[in-house]
Amino acid sequence: MILALEIERLADCSGTQLPRTTIDALKNLHPSDIAEALETSGCSPSQLVEILFQIGNHKSCDAFAQLDIETQQACLEATHAQTMLRFVENMEPDDRVDLLKAVDEDVREAIMPLIAQAERNDIRRLWNYAEGTAGAAMTTEYAVLPQHVTVAEALEQMRLQAPNKETIYTIHITDSQRRLLGILSLRDLIMSKPRITLDAIMQTRVISVPHDMAEEDVAAVIAKYDLLAVPVVDGDNRLLGIITVDDVIDIMEAENTEDFQRISAVVPFDEGYFKRPLPQLFWSRFLWLAVLLFTSLLSTTIMEMNSAVIHQMVALAFFIPMVTGTCGNAGTQSATMVVRALALGEVGPGDFLRVFRRELFMGLALGITLGLMAYFRVYLQDQNMLLGWTVGVALLATLLTANLTGALMPLVLKKLRLDPALTAGPFIATVIDAVGISLYFQIAILLMTVMK
Amino acid sequence: MILALEIERLADCSGTQLPRTTIDALKNLHPSDIAEALETSGCSPSQLVEILFQIGNHKSCDAFAQLDIETQQACLEATHAQTMLRFVENMEPDDRVDLLKAVDEDVREAIMPLIAQAERNDIRRLWNYAEGTAGAAMTTEYAVLPQHVTVAEALEQMRLQAPNKETIYTIHITDSQRRLLGILSLRDLIMSKPRITLDAIMQTRVISVPHDMAEEDVAAVIAKYDLLAVPVVDGDNRLLGIITVDDVIDIMEAENTEDFQRISAVVPFDEGYFKRPLPQLFWSRFLWLAVLLFTSLLSTTIMEMNSAVIHQMVALAFFIPMVTGTCGNAGTQSATMVVRALALGEVGPGDFLRVFRRELFMGLALGITLGLMAYFRVYLQDQNMLLGWTVGVALLATLLTANLTGALMPLVLKKLRLDPALTAGPFIATVIDAVGISLYFQIAILLMTVMK
Structure with a gap:
């Protein structure tokens, strides 16, 4: 890290020529550490290539192979094909194909004829395997x-x-x-x-x-x-x-990073946190948030439809965040557990009934205990039995729904060959918001009729 | 899987003696596959040990080493120490220590004297390293x-x-x-x-x-x-x-499973999805849900305090789920991204300011675009400028808060040597609920005063 700062400072003030001592310090590092130092240095691609040349010998080739593909691509596009040849030839065949697929077509066409015949055949062989498969x-x-x-x-x-x-x-x-x-x-x-x-x-x-x-x-x-x-x-x-x-x-x-992104409703991307350019990161996040914003307007519509009930008892509105929040959390729990179990191969789409039984039981147990807690909280404060029953029963019914939806949706998606991680987190929470509020008012209206 | 069912059926009807053909089929499997077949077979621990003995030779020892530690423990506790000795002696030293730490003390005391001197010294050496460290x-x-x-x-x-x-x-x-x-x-x-x-x-x-x-x-x-x-x-x-x-x-x-569990507010556990006994699973989930239920009552309290405002304009309540939901989602996004970046070593606590700048900008961009979308949605339907402004501005302010809290809390926890994954997901969502509702009413009251 200190070395990276030094490289940056030196590269800034002295053009591309680093002093002997810095180069020697780099030479003594493991190729992975050289790559890390270069990437965090903030040097331009052509400066990076120059530094690699000063490091020389096999180590610079290994360090180049350890750079992120985005950095490799920038170096390749900024430098003469002839200069870059030794770095590209030294790469592992699968990484080399990924890099050649990423660069501009004219850069690729400049370097391909320079590559030795045997390696070129290798590149052609690997070229056609679809990304994400064993072949690639x-x-x-x-x-x-x-x-x-x-x-x-x-x-x-x-x-x-x-x-x-x-x-x-x-x-x-x-x-x-x-x-x-x-x-x-x-x-x-x-x-x-x-x-x-x-x-x-x-x-x-x-x-x-x-x-x-x-x-x-x-x-x-x-x-x-x-x-x-x-x-x-x-x-x-x-x-x-x-x-x-x-x-x-x-x-x-x-794969795990992608699952984490999907679970938190971010459109997946490959780069590291600081590497992703802000405009692209904006779209990765905005897209899902906008979809979920419109989904959450369902909740608004349901509340508008029930405004007569709210006018009768404004306190009903106060407990909505608690009911939807708790049930969204329970749905997120069961969804994440099943998504993870699917990823580890512990559970498959064929286990639908087993998961259903398990989560039905778990939903009932959690719904009854948390529903009772909610009932007492409402009753103790407001001494309003009707409100207490409404909140308690709505929590039970919504939590049961949330828990089953969260656990079973990933299995359905897996069956449809979609990524199960899509359902967990914000998606479940937003759907449960609407379902929960709807159930809440149905139960309130029902209890109001019965208890009066 | 088919074999596992067969083993179960045969073990059920014929006591512990499996027919030759089934044993031969097992013998031909990779030790990992034998372990998987035995674990899904539903046989009792003593039946499992009997089957392992019938498989015989080194393969049964390797298969035993591949079993889950819970299954190993059950086998060890159900069978004579002398019988289990060859399986335990064959285990890798680190796994063996984990197993001996897990079993009942009398079982451990029965088997320890039987183990060869050199291995026993090995066990003693490894015994004292804390779980989760390189030594263990x-x-x-x-x-x-x-x-x-x-x-x-x-x-x-x-x-x-x-x-x-x-x-x-x-x-x-x-x-x-x-x-x-x-x-x-x-x-x-x-x-x-x-x-x-x-x-x-x-x-x-x-x-x-x-x-x-x-x-x-x-x-x-x-x-x-x-x-x-x-x-x-x-x-x-x-x-x-x-x-x-x-x-x-x-x-x-x-480690990744633990992060997924923490992110979805489940108290972490080691067993697979179907392996975790229901009562323990209940507590892993209930504990966090109960904590979050009480936290979410903050939202209720804030709404009760603002019931006069709601009485003035009931429609204000309708848009609360949309504001808190969208902002909770944005907070979950930034929290999960930073948690993942911390886990991969891309970001450290020292990057606080860099993360702050990045997420401040991102929060503003997302808040303004989504706030405008919300404003038009409200205005188009209700033609109520005051409500539109309240919803839009509240969304911007809450989203900015949620985004920064989500991104920076994991860094603070990391600094305090707590697990950053604790903050992501439901926790952020619940906190943001309360903060969002509070901001929402402040803005509504402010705008009501200004615009009238």
């Missing part, structure tokens, strides 16, 4: 061996393959058509006798994922089986690439 | 070598150490006092010349974590530097253990 998240730099190789030969091969592979800790054994026959961990390889061939020691029950699996489901597979990497295959079980655990951690974080 | 999450089964060993000797050593270590892909080099001198990946070891000694090739800039670091911070370190494992050290840089990436994934999921 995989790397093609995996360790692979044929089945009749001996352990000693395999170790020698791994020595040679190691510099160019993302991981050599999982070795993939394929036939001549690249069909996945088995996998072997480097650990098992090391522990085996040198003369044995791989087909005798490989695991043939391979956990693999299809190329069109959603990346969050891939993350769940890696998490469940404690894997370091999972192979991605096509319909004929041909090995296409692998997804490593460090990418899965990034996928999980992005 | 680490394993002591790491690969370690002295610095003057050659690469060839190191490879031979790794062959011997491999069966008992959680990972051999990161090798730790320590001096005679177990102080951490450097680390070396198995990949680098394989790629090095056989005669070189480790001190010539090891990385001496080691990323390590102190034993009292919070486990979510450890997860952030592993995620940031793309590590497979991170060493845990004491104040003298002595190596105490390591935390592996698969444990970090579990920590991240648990």
Whole structure:
């Protein structure tokens, strides 16, 4: 952080040339830390590229690979293709494709012919996988061996393959058509006798994922089986690439951020909190707020329709925020719990009835206890039995509705292949406002007729 | 899932003895899948242990290690210590300590003397680390070598150490006092010349974590530097253990679940959605709802105090749900975004002023646009300028307050070392209800005086 400020100050006053000591300090950092220092420095893209060049060697390439895609894109668009080539060539294949998809077409067309033939073919192969699938998240730099190789030969091969592979800790054994026959961990390889061939020691029950699996489901597979990497295959079980655990951690974080945004009614975005430009952030938030504002006008309409009842007993209006607030909270609770359980795979759409029974019971228990509390609060203060009963019963009925709606809506959305997180939080709260107020007046009118 | 149902049915009708075919089907599964099948089967703990014994060999031990801690605990408490010994001895040291902490004292005292001396010392060492710290999450089964060993000797050593270590892909080099001198990946070891000694090739800039670091911070370190494992050290840089990436994934999921629960005002709990017993779940939810119910009575009190104004213009009451609802939503948005940014390390308590500026501007922009929308909605329907102005201005003022409170409260809580997620969601919404209604009436009274 201190270094970032220093870079900014120095870059500001001395053009793009940083003093030797600062560059040396940067050189001693981990690539992730260099990337962080550069990103928080506030330097222009061309200054960043200049600093990376001064850092030199392989470390600057690794640091570039750790930058946010937005920063990488800005650097690429601000600098000559020839200059940027080494940085782009060093990137992992999946990240490189994401970057090339993001940049302006003319920038892409300038750099593509410079990239080595083999890597260019790689880019073309990865280009067509839909974003968010296993195919788009995989790397093609995996360790692979044929089945009749001996352990000693395999170790020698791994020595040679190691510099160019993302991981050599999982070795993939394929036939001549690249069909996945088995996998072997480097650990098992090391522990085996040198003369044995791989087909005798490989695991043939391979956990693999299809190329069109959603990346969050891939993350769940890696998490469940404690894997370091999972192979991605096509319909004929041909090995296409692998997804490593460090990418899965990034996928999980992005997926959770998206859920948090959806739950709080923000249109999801990728950038960090300070990175999102204000105008775009405005739209991400405004859109949902405007929709919810119009939804909440339902509550107003219902109250207008019941203005005669309010004129009869103004105190009725006083307890509306309590009833709708408490029930909105209960609905948010059950919705968030079910959304999270869906994300972790603990609950599926098939559990509809089980969730229904559970939340019916829970809604009754919460509604009765909280309804009684509300009744006594009203009765103690106003000594008005009618008002007390209205508030208490309305709270019970609304809470039951809110609790069931909150718990079951995510299951319905999941069934419809929409994101369950859409329903939780503000959305539930706003719908419950209208339902709650409507129930409240129905119950008030009913009780007024009965008790008079 | 089908298998789980089959196990349940068979276990129900035939006592504890499952037919050969079912056991064979189980034997062919991955330990994680066996654990899942057993957990969803609804069998009693003693039936589960019996089935594990029928599966036999190392796979049953691995499956036991994959069970939820609640299921493990039930098995341990339902079965003779001698019977359970092999399962407990096979567990990873950190999980074993968690389990032994969870079980009844007499069960613990029955099994402890049976455990081998070395493992018992291990348990004692791990026992005293506070839950949620690196010390409590680490394993002591790491690969370690002295610095003057050659690469060839190191490879031979790794062959011997491999069966008992959680990972051999990161090798730790320590001096005679177990102080951490450097680390070396198995990949680098394989790629090095056989005669070189480790001190010539090891990385001496080691990323390590102190034993009292919070486990979510450890997860952030592993995620940031793309590590497979991170060493845990004491104040003298002595190596105490390591935390592996698969444990970090579990920590991240648990941490995110906790944040989701806090955001939706549920007292956090560890079990899955269906696993949490209903009475405990009731309390997790009731506690917060009851607190919020009393907080929301603030709104009632404010409305009672302003009943004279409502009597003058009943229509004022109609728009209260819209104002408080919209502003509660805006507060939830900004709170959730800042909570998430704090969790990902994008924002810290030191960014107070930057967040303030950003959210002040955002609150103004959202407040003005949404306020205008509300003004026109009121004016178009009721042709009541006074009401329109009241609703519009109240919306702007409340939204600004809600947005700033939502964004800044998490930073304050973080500074006070409380969980920032406490503020988001229902809590903000309930507070904003009271503040919003209060502002609403102040503005109404002010405008009534000015405009008449």
